[in-house]
Amino acid sequence: MENPVNSEPRTLLISGLLEGKELAKQLLDPSNPIENQELLLERILAIFNQGLSMASFNLKSPRSSVAAAAAAASPRSERCIQDLDHHHLHDISNRRKILPRWTKRIRVGSGSGTALEGLLDDGYGWRKYGQKDILGSRFPRGYYRCTYQGTQGCLARKQVQRSDDDPTTFQVTYHGHHTCIQPSHHRSQPPSLPPPASPEAKIEQHQQPEKHDHPPPEYPESASAQLRVKTEDLDTNVNHHQMLPTTSSFSSVLMESENMETENYNTMADSFFPAFYSPECNYFLAYSRHIDGNIATGISESDLNESISALTSVANSPIGGFDFSLDQLGIDPSYPFDVAVFSDDPINMDFRNLEMV
DNA sequence: AATATTTGACCTCT
DNA sequence: AGAGGTCAAATATT
Numbered sequence A: 001m002e003n004p005v006n007s008e009p010r011t012l013l014i015s016g017l018l019e020g021k022e023l024a025k026q027l028l029d030p031s032n033p034i035e036n037q038e039l040l041l042e043r044i045l046a047i048f049n050q051g052l053s054m055a056s057f058n059l060k061s062p063r064s065s066v067a068a069a070a071a072a073a074s075p076r077s078e079r080c081i082q083d084l085d086h087h088h089l090h091d092i093s094n095r096r097k098i099l100p101r102w103t104k105r106i107r108v109g110s111g112s113g114t115a116l117e118g119l120l121d122d123g124y125g126w127r128k129y130g131q132k133d134i135l136g137s138r139f140p141r142g143y144y145r146c147t148y149q150g151t152q153g154c155l156a157r158k159q160v161q162r163s164d165d166d167p168t169t170f171q172v173t174y175h176g177h178h179t180c181i182q183p184s185h186h187r188s189q190p191p192s193l194p195p196p197a198s199p200e201a202k203i204e205q206h207q208q209p210e211k212h213d214h215p216p217p218e219y220p221e222s223a224s225a226q227l228r229v230k231t232e233d234l235d236t237n238v239n240h241h242q243m244l245p246t247t248s249s250f251s252s253v254l255m256e257s258e259n260m261e262t263e264n265y266n267t268m269a270d271s272f273f274p275a276f277y278s279p280e281c282n283y284f285l286a287y288s289r290h291i292d293g294n295i296a297t298g299i300s301e302s303d304l305n306e307s308i309s310a311l312t313s314v315a316n317s318p319i320g321g322f323d324f325s326l327d328q329l330g331i332d333p334s335y336p337f338d339v340a341v342f343s344d345d346p347i348n349m350d351f352r353n354l355e356m357v
Numbered sequence B: 001a002a003t004a005t006t007t008g009a010c011c012t013c014t
Numbered sequence C: 001a002g003a004g005g006t007c008a009a010a011t012a013t014t
Helices: A009-028 A034-059 A066-070 A076-083 A086-098 A268-272 A301-312 A346-356
Strands: A101-108 A126-132 A141-146 A157-162 A169-175 A251-256 A276-278 A283-285
Antiparallel strands (some): A101 A169, A126 A141, A157 A169, A276 A283
16 A cells, blocks of 8 residues: 555646756756756757657557556456467567566564564555465565556566565566656655654675676665665666655665666666667667766766667667757657656656756 | 555466 | 466555
8 A cells, every 4th residue: 555645647747747847947947067068958858758658658558558558457357368469478578587676685683573574665656466485485485566567568577585694685676667656756745754763774796706787776766755865885876865855764775787688678777877678569768877077987978878778779879969859769659657746756856956056 | 436555367478 | 287476456554
């Protein structure tokens, strides 16, 4: 029963467009530095994209889009029919391989028994759709999908696995970025606060040496006050934590390197520029992080091009410039674009602070 | 009544 | 064939 908030897409769409309007006004402000103008443009574009995707998603009949077909509404018998479609089959089999995937280790400070898992709220609305005993693990693995899969076609998923050796820690593996607008995230409104708990939770960040990829750091580290991420160790000048509510942290989060099935994602570009792609939906939103006006520290454009084109197979790099178009990218505009635009995830909070203050 | 969770069956991948 | 992942009917919760 999470997110009882009204998630009516129309409302969200309108408020998003209002934000776009506001940004457009700022764009006209001649005192704005040129870098900011680029950012504003990019963001406005993203808002348009999101709006388009929302509108098209809600207009279409559920069966008419892959995203919706992937939604849970489809009975098993219909699935079999759909599976006759080889393309569709191919899409589905590819999806798991290509979707970005990253893992976090979350330690809950205190608590007992089943209540612990409730402390794992990361600010998003999740709906449990399965649980499985895992070979060699004492605790079952929980499977969650985005609450708004049905209404907004968001394909984000996560798995929660309680650690064997330390039952107070959970390994949370995310699959895919949210393409939805989450009401609880909107306008930086953190979800309801959890009951206060041990405030001394220590947050660490580390990487597994054998896997050199970074977790996409744009994931909203609990827009809620429940998780606080220590980002000082991140090698960027991004100050996520400044944007995060820090009132009561009682969970620790260890950002782990990703356990990707595709090495394609395994690039610096992905960590610095968590391009919100979702190849199974064939969409790509040009989106990058501009911190201190330097968007590509340590990353060559060719690196970006390589990784991104490999990822999407439809896109050229959006990083070097923002002059992409749906046609250029071969994107079906009817698919949901990724978003983060309306959510208050850290990266966008950065944007807000950078551009609107 | 609407929405979320549980859980056994089914599907996919290795 | 077996393990992991997902579906969906039954059940629980709000």
